[in-house]
Amino acid sequence: MATIRLQVSFESLIEAITSLSLEQKRELMDILEEQMSETEEDLAEQNPQIIAEIAEAREAYKKGDYKTIQEYLASRSNKS
DSSP states (O other), X not given: OOOOOOOOOHHHHHHHHHTSOHHHHHHHHHHHHHHHHHHHHHHHHHOHHHHHHHXXXXXXXXXXXXXXXXXXXXXXXXXX
């Protein structure tokens, strides 16, 4: 499949969006939300603070310093 890239001004893009049906706008919104989510995940994975927190969590897991979901839920129900 051939790919064609077009240069479209933001204003033209907005005009095109306003002419879409409600169903098409919802479909576009779903596509945009998916793209934004992927981009946010990629950015989070590059954030030094998040990288450090993930490394810390992995180290705690290796040491057995964690609660299972069942243990967590049990401790929450005991507080009530």
